[in-house]
Amino acid sequence: DMKVTQMPRYLIKRMGENVLLECGQDMSHETMYWYRQDPGLGLQLIYISYDVDSNSEGDIPKGYRVSRKKREHFSLILDSAKTNQTSVYFCASAPGQNYAEQFFGPGTRLTVL
Amino acid sequence: AQSVTQPDARVTVSEGASLQLRCKYSYSGTPYLFWYVQYPRQGLQLLLKYYSGDPVVQGVNGFEAEFSKSNSSFHLRKASVHWSDSAVYFCVLSAPNTNKVVFGTGTRLQVLP
Numbered sequence: 348d349m350k351v352t353q354m355p356r357y358l359i360k361r362m363g364e365n366v367l368l369e370c371g372q373d374m375s376h377e378t379m380y381w382y383r384q385d386p387g388l389g390l391q392l393i394y395i396s397y398d399v400d401s402n403s404e405g406d407i408p409k410g411y412r413v414s415r416k417k418r419e420h421f422s423l424i425l426d427s428a429k430t431n432q433t434s435v436y437f438c439a440s441a442p443g444q445n446y447a448e449q450f451f452g453p454g455t456r457l458t459v460l
Numbered sequence: 461a462q463s464v465t466q467p468d469a470r471v472t473v474s475e476g477a478s479l480q481l482r483c484k485y486s487y488s489g490t491p492y493l494f495w496y497v498q499y500p501r502q503g504l505q506l507l508l509k510y511y512s513g514d515p516v517v518q519g520v521n522g523f524e525a526e527f528s529k530s531n532s533s534f535h536l537r538k539a540s541v542h543w544s545d546s547a548v549y550f551c552v553l554s555a556p557n558t559n560k561v562v563f564g565t566g567t568r569l570q571v572l573p
Contacts, residue, residue, distance in 0.1 A: 351503070378559075387469075389550070389565040390504075397559075437503055447494050447554030447561045451503030 351452035366425035370438030379421040464564040483551030492554040
């Protein structure tokens, strides 16, 4: 079953707390992504990972970092979360060079108070 | 630079009516083009894709799109919409032989019963 999973689905944190969002995929895809989605802004790319320990900044990496120690798992970390990081975060994966044929997870709704 | 424009933020149609969602792109060559759909509280799902060849491509659930190089467009169509088609639709461009993927800002479709 081809699937991208995200945990948790909902999260409430206070400003200054650390946040860990986790993403898994069972398709052995090399490439994985983290996006955030805000009303009226569409999807914004935070980070892209081409494989284990091969990560690149996307369009809005400030305030975020990522970790990919296994091909099937990609984490997004917010050190000292800020209120403007309240958003819906999506993880996606793509096979090989087909960067635009992405499989998306269900999203994590993060609220930073 | 590549870009994708979806000029209609919202479209409302009645059930059974035909539908066209517009997408215009900017790219110097022939891009790869995609449409994704996002149902409420879900991640994006690939609807259809165009790489080359026949400019009319078929997708799932009766959707099709037509590529026009002369008009730099990739409009999405459906002959008869159903209330369950209510969702947000994203047009996406991928530059061949690169990892660059550009998302449009989306068109929210509301189908009235």
